[in-house]
Amino acid sequence: MNVSLTSLQGAIWGQFVGDAAALGTHWIYDLEEMKAKYPGGVVGFEAPKPGHYHEGKKPGEQTHYGDAALLVLESLAACGGRFRENDFGMRFQSFFGHPNCRSYLDKATRQTLEHLQQQPGHFQNGADDSQMATVSRLAPVVVAYQREDFLSMADAIRRLTLVTQNHPTAVACSIAHGMLLRTILTGVPFRDAFELTRKSREVSCDGSDYFEFAYMLRELDVETATGRFGQSCPLPQSLPSALHAAWKHPDSFEDAVLSTIRAGGDSAGRASMIGAWLGALHGIEGIPNAWLEKLSQRDRIQKALDQLFSHLSE
Numbered sequence: 001m002n003v004s005l006t007s008l009q010g011a012i013w014g015q016f017v018g019d020a021a022a023l024g025t026h027w028i029y030d031l032e033e034m035k036a037k038y039p040g041g042v043v044g045f046e047a048p049k050p051g052h053y054h055e056g057k058k059p060g061e062q063t064h065y066g067d068a069a070l071l072v073l074e075s076l077a078a079c080g081g082r083f084r085e086n087d088f089g090m091r092f093q094s095f096f097g098h099p100n101c102r103s104y105l106d107k108a109t110r111q112t113l114e115h116l117q118q119q120p121g122h123f124q125n126g127a128d129d130s131q132m133a134t135v136s137r138l139a140p141v142v143v144a145y146q147r148e149d150f151l152s153m154a155d156a157i158r159r160l161t162l163v164t165q166n167h168p169t170a171v172a173c174s175i176a177h178g179m180l181l182r183t184i185l186t187g188v189p190f191r192d193a194f195e196l197t198r199k200s201r202e203v204s205c206d207g208s209d210y211f212e213f214a215y216m217l218r219e220l221d222v223e224t225a226t227g228r229f230g231q232s233c234p235l236p237q238s239l240p241s242a243l244h245a246a247w248k249h250p251d252s253f254e255d256a257v258l259s260t261i262r263a264g265g266d267s268a269g270r271a272s273m274i275g276a277w278l279g280a281l282h283g284i285e286g287i288p289n290a291w292l293e294k295l296s297q298r299d300r301i302q303k304a305l306d307q308l309f310s311h312l313s314e
Contacts, residue, residue, distance in 0.1 A: 180277065
């Protein structure tokens with residue numbers, strides 16, 4: 001399978017950039033409120049306002065989604081390019097369970113930490129949760145397993161999902177997202193990859209249905225379609241919203257990410273997925289360099305990437 005290095009890098013960098021770009025406006029559902037808070041317009045990398053979920057974080061930092069994604073990347077790098085649920089699980093528990101953790105603890109994180117208190121070391125019993133935890137962090141796993149058959153990749157994605165989400169919808173949507181990203185990485189244009197994933201026998205009905213929903217509203221603008229699907233975190237709302245935004249703006253990483261951010265709600269999770277897809281499609285050169293330079297964890301990400309790719313080239 002011939003995959004360019006710039007596409008592999010773009011998928012991972014795009015995921016982090018999409019998440020960080022949404023930090024300040026994340027979870028603002030009222031679009032009029034968003035306009036009032038940012039009268040100059042939303043251009044990405046806004047600072048969180050007082051009282052915001054991510055208050056205290058600075059532009060360029062990751063949301064909790066990106067914080068967990070970095071743990072996935074570093075775990076893969078440390079484990080020779082293999083996903084080891086025990087290694088990632090311990091990193092996750094150590095980071096999010098630390099009393100000084102500055103990152104938001106969502107439902108999946110809180111329940112996972114509770115389960116680990118009850119069953120220490122059991123890293124395949126995540127929360128009963130079907131929101132965007134895993135889909136926002138799985139790009140490094142897809143990259144690490146890109147040269148292998150899809151069953152091996154799907155197994156790694158399933159194990160990643162179960163660390164924090166023990167829910168069939170979360171597993172199905174994570175695998176569908178992984179299949180789409182895998183297909184894009186081979187050089188297939190986004191809309192063609194969308195169709196191939198939608199019709200793939202490897203993707204369950206629970207995953208492919210959301211591709212159907214996104215396709216049905218393809219004539220609508222992103223803000224309107226996201227409002228129809230729902231701006232919230234659950235995957236039955238967020239996955240078709242993300243797919244729709246990427247479908248509408250396949251030629252521009254920046255336009256696709258900003259369109260979903262401006263649509264409000266759980267924009268960071270959606271932007272993480274969109275960033276991975278379009279980063280893979282256009283390569284790292286397709287991601288605005290000014291956005292890449294804003295990432296607070298850029299050096300840490302680069303170090304882990306270098307280590308991961310050194311294993312993948314062996």
